[in-house]
Amino acid sequence: xxxxxxxxxxxxxxxxxxxxxxxxxxxxxxxxxxxxxxxxxxxxxxxxxxxxxxxxxxxxxxxxxxxxxxxxxxxxxxxxxxxxxxxxxxxxxxxxxxxxxxxxxxxxxxxxxxxxxxxxxxxxxxxxxxxxxxxxxxxxxxxxxxxxxxxxxxxxxxxxxxxxxxxxxxxxxxxxxxxxxxxxxxxxxxxxxxxxxxxxxxxxxxxxxxxxxxxxxxxxxxxxxxxxxxxxxxxxxxxxxxxxxxxxxxxxxxxxxxxxxxxxxxxxxxxxxxxxxxxxxxxxxxxxxxxxxxxxxxxxxxxxxxxxxxxxxxxxxxxxxxxxxxxxxxxxxxxxxxxxxxxxxxxxxxxxxxxxxxxxxxxxxxxxxxxxxxxxxxxxxxxxxxxxxxxxxxxxxxxxxxxxxxxxxxxxxxxxxxxxxxxxxxxxxxxxxxxxxxxxxxxxxxxxxxxxxxxxxxxxxxxxxxxxxxxxxxxxxxxxxxxxxxxxxxxxxxxxxxxxxxxxxxxxxxxxxxxxxxxxxxxxxxxxxxxxxxxxxxxxxxxxxxxxxxxxxxxxxxxxxxxxxxxxxxxxxxxxxxxxxxxxxxxxxxxxxxxxxxxxxxxxxxxxxxxxxxxxxxxxxxxxxxxxxxxxxxxxxxxxxxxxxxxxxxxxxxxxxxxxxxxxxxxxxxxxxxxxxxxxxxxxxxxxxxxxxxxxxxxxxxxxxxxxxxxxxxxxxxxxxxxxxxxxxxxxxxxxx
DNA sequence: GAGTTTGAAACT
DNA sequence: CAGTTTCAAACTC
Numbered sequence: 130x131x132x133x134x135x136x137x138x139x140x141x142x143x144x145x146x147x148x149x150x151x152x153x154x155x156x157x158x159x160x161x162x163x164x165x166x167x168x169x170x171x172x173x174x175x176x177x178x179x180x181x182x183x184x185x186x187x188x189x190x191x192x193x194x195x196x197x198x199x200x201x202x203x204x205x206x207x208x209x210x211x212x213x214x215x216x217x218x219x220x221x222x223x224x225x226x227x228x229x230x231x232x233x234x235x236x237x238x239x240x241x242x243x244x245x246x247x248x249x250x251x252x253x254x255x256x257x258x259x260x261x262x263x264x265x266x267x268x269x270x271x272x273x274x275x276x277x278x279x280x281x282x283x284x285x286x287x288x289x290x291x292x293x294x295x296x297x298x299x300x301x302x303x304x305x306x307x308x309x310x311x312x313x314x315x316x317x318x319x320x321x322x323x324x325x326x327x328x329x330x331x332x333x334x335x336x337x338x339x340x341x342x343x344x345x346x347x348x349x350x351x352x353x354x355x356x357x358x359x360x361x362x363x364x365x366x367x368x369x370x371x372x373x374x375x376x377x378x379x380x381x382x383x384x385x386x387x388x389x390x391x392x393x394x395x396x397x398x399x400x401x402x403x404x405x406x407x408x409x410x411x412x413x414x415x416x417x418x419x420x421x422x423x424x425x426x427x428x429x430x431x432x433x434x435x436x437x438x439x440x441x442x443x444x445x446x447x448x449x450x451x452x453x454x455x456x457x458x459x460x461x462x463x464x465x466x467x468x469x470x471x472x473x474x475x476x477x478x479x480x481x482x483x484x485x486x487x488x489x490x491x492x493x494x495x496x497x498x499x500x501x502x503x504x505x506x507x508x509x510x511x512x513x514x515x516x517x518x519x520x521x522x523x524x525x526x527x528x529x530x531x532x533x534x535x536x537x538x539x540x541x542x543x544x545x546x547x548x549x550x551x552x553x554x555x556x557x558x559x560x561x562x563x564x565x566x567x568x569x570x571x572x573x574x575x576x577x578x579x580x581x582x583x584x585x586x587x588x589x590x591x592x593x594x595x596x597x598x599x600x601x602x603x604x605x606x607x608x609x610x611x612x613x614x615x616x617x618x619x620x621x622x623x624x625x626x627x628x629x630x631x632x633x634x635x636x637x638x639x640x641x642x643x644x645x646x647x648x649x650x651x652x653x654x655x656x657x658x659x660x661x662x663x664x665x666x667x668x669x670x671x672x673x674x675x676x677x678x679x680x681x682x683x684x685x686x687x688x689x690x691x692x693x694x695x696x697x698x699x700x701x702x703x704x705x706x707x708x709x710x711x712x713x714x715x716x717x718x719x720x721x722x723x724x725x726x727x728x729x730x731x732x733x734x735x736x737x738x739x740x741x742x743x744x745x746x747x748x749x750x751x752x753x754x755x756x757x758x759x760x761x762x763x764x765x766x767x768x769x770x771x772x773x774x775x776x777x778x779x780x781x782x783x784x785x786x787x788x789x790x791x792x793x794x795x796x797x798x799x800x801x802x803x804x805x806x807x808x809x810x811x812x813x814x815x816x817x818x819x820x821x822x823x824x825x826x827x828x829x830x831x832x833x834x835x836x837x838x839x840x841x842x843x844x845x846x847x848x849x850x851x852x853x854x855x856x857x858x859x860x861x862x863x864x865x866x
Numbered sequence: 867g868a869g870t871t872t873g874a875a876a877c878t
Numbered sequence: 879c880a881g882t883t884t885c886a887a888a889c890t891c
Contacts, residue, residue, distance in 0.1 A: 649885065655875055656885045694876080720873065729888055730872045 644669035652676035653687035655698060660687070663699055703736045718744035726751035727761055771833060778840045785844060789851055809850060817846040 645666060647657045652674045655661045659669060659676055666676040675683045691698040697716070704716045715733045719740060724730045726740050726749045733740045733751055739758075740751045750757040824842040825835055 643887095645886080647886065650875095654885080656887090658887085661875095691875095698875095717874095722873080724872065724888095728872080730874090732874075735888095 645671050647671040647674070651683075653684060655691060660684075661699070702732060703738065713738050714741040715744065718742075719746050720744070721746040721749065723748075725749065725757065727757055774833060774836065778836065782840065782843065785847055789847060813850060817843070817850075820846055 650656045659666045666674045721731045729735045824838040
């Protein structure tokens with residue numbers, strides 16, 4: 130089965146993908162098939178496999194030059210008949226990518242796909258990526274001997290991460306253009322030539338190979354999400370012949386609102402949509418280009434291992450290349466650029482209570498936190514897709530805060546995440562659940578920083594709940610950027626202007642939750658609704674608030690404390706019943722004593738659910754047969770209906786008046802008529818009121834009926850006024866004639 | 867808007 | 879685990 134790595138997706142900048150700096154492959158390894166092993170702390174890059182979807186011809190054209198200083202874009206063009214440099218025959222059937230976290234030793238296997246028998250190899254020497262290289266045992270062994278895990282993608286210099294998708298026996302080699310840049314050299318340093326790859330989502334392989342196993346229920350992409358995705362598909366048309374050259378087509382579906390509900394969208398892997406098959410949108414050829422300077426990372430040789438299984442405080446190393454994802458995840462996630470927070474990208478996880486964001490830290494300088502000079506401004510302009518060529522990109526599973534027990538927040542300071550001056554931070558959510566990894570990540574609380582980037586590290590990760598994303602969107606000035614030394618410039622700003630999830634900024638910034646008014650808790654206790662819901666306070670009325678990124682350390686500590694006290698402190702209190710919402714009930718039950726559970730003091734009542742057996746309430750009246758409850762509900766329903774009717778009536782009346790004005794406007798323009806309001810004389814007004822009062826007297830009860838009759842009568846009055854106005858105009862016209 | 871009531875959360 | 883205190887939201891006036 131041919132699978133394109135979601136990492137390839139990482140090369141798709143757009144608003145979703147920032148330029149990622151993949152490790153620069155040392156040129157000392159001429160063997161293109163050898164796995165580049167990091168001499169130090171390598172973390173194997175988890176690979177993701179996906180079932181291919183597109184069936185159209187695709188041609189990947191890569192200009193491979195050795196040390197060409199000029200930019201050598203790697204292009205994938207449908208127009209070109211040139212083939213992507215593929216080396217078939219080297220691999221046997223590979224479908225499932227198995228990755229191993231060097232830190233945790235956890236293996237990640239994608240399901241629903243063929244087993245990946247061999248790790249893909251990335252060769253810096255010739256800039257080739259062998260996706261499903263089976264015969265790469267030698268390289269694998271070499272990598273192991275070097276103390277590294279296979280499938281390691283080094284951070285320096287590499288621009289393309291591709292998961293093996295090759296059909297059985299067909300290795301796929303993506304030949305990367307020679308970067309010519311060296312580690313330690315900042316590609317961000319104002320090199321206008323630096324250019325991030327221009328594609329986002331790449332799928333290689335035939336669509337027919339998509340298996341339901343890949344996407345459980347969670348894999349279904351909503352139309353809205355689909356609209357947000359720009360999918361780049363690499364379709365393998367003829368997978369049958371292993372020896373035959375593989376042709377790829379890369380299609381880019383942009384904002385395909387026309388996607389039909391039947392549109393099959395492959396799960397997003399590692400926060401990226403791998404495939405999106407839209408019958409509506411014709412495939413668009415896009416060119417994948419890679420600048421020579423993109424691969425340079427300021428932190429050479431270091432990698433930040435983003436291992437969900439590891440405690441970030443101790444185990445997270447600085448590893449540039451991390452992309453952990455499983456293909457067969459039941460959830461797919463969409464990375465959505467935040468409109469107002471440049472360095473945070475939203476990742477939507479359908480069905481998840483939380484959204485996820487990734488913090489993008491663009492490397493501005495090669496080494497010592499040099500403030501990005503004007504040179505970085507080049508990134509601001511141009512295409513939002515091109516973010517930062519030198520940015521470190523990592524995929525980190527981010528999960529809703531559950532328990533923080535396994536997290537060691539101590540070393541996680543706000544500075545690690547926020548105040549990194551050297552780089553921009555990205556927080557990436559893997560598209561797939563990663564069963565092997567996610568269980569541990571479920572212990573992460575919202576706001577948890579996964580990678581503190583010790584020693585001025587480049588990358589930090591923060592687990593941020595969805596609400597925070599909203600808050601970030603709302604807040605033009607985000608603490609994340611404010612406290613950080615790095616300029617919130619470059620492509621980040623460009624991203625900030627991008628619409629979120631197909632909605633305008635205003636639409637996306639609607640805040641469902643009320644602002645808190647905490648005064649003593651510093652918003653770091655569960656008293657605070659914001660905190661309890663995993664939100665950062667934003668536009669609240671609280672005093673001495675610590676529930677923000679500026680106090681991330683305190684916040685993390687508070688989260689830890691809460692979770693120690695109650696591991697499920699951040700879980701929804703209202704559990705969903707097995708049989709639907711009717712079975713919703715409070716997880717702990719209420720303890721009301723005086724409210725009868727019929728006021729909003731009661732959490733059950735507030736959630737519009739009835740008390741259950743687990744409640745410890747006294748004098749509970751919030752049960753099915755309770756007459757008090759029925760009365761309350763009836764009153765509440767009646768009030769709601771009334772409000773709705775009133776609203777509708779007002780709308781209708783307003784519409785009528787507007788229509789009236791519109792119709793009478795020609796009279797004004799004609800110059801011979803009277804202004805419309807002049808017809809509403811005192812007499813007319815009094816007559817109208819009398820009519821309305823008469824209707825009110827007639828109606829008596831109920832009030833709703835009275836209102837209706839009054840409004841109808843008012844409408845009649847208006848019609849008579851209009852009629853009279855029209856008649857007067859006609860008379861006037863006849864007189865003039 | 868100020869004061870009171872209430873119950874969850876936090877504390878002992 | 880139970881009792882008490884703290885806290886902020888809900889509620890009343």
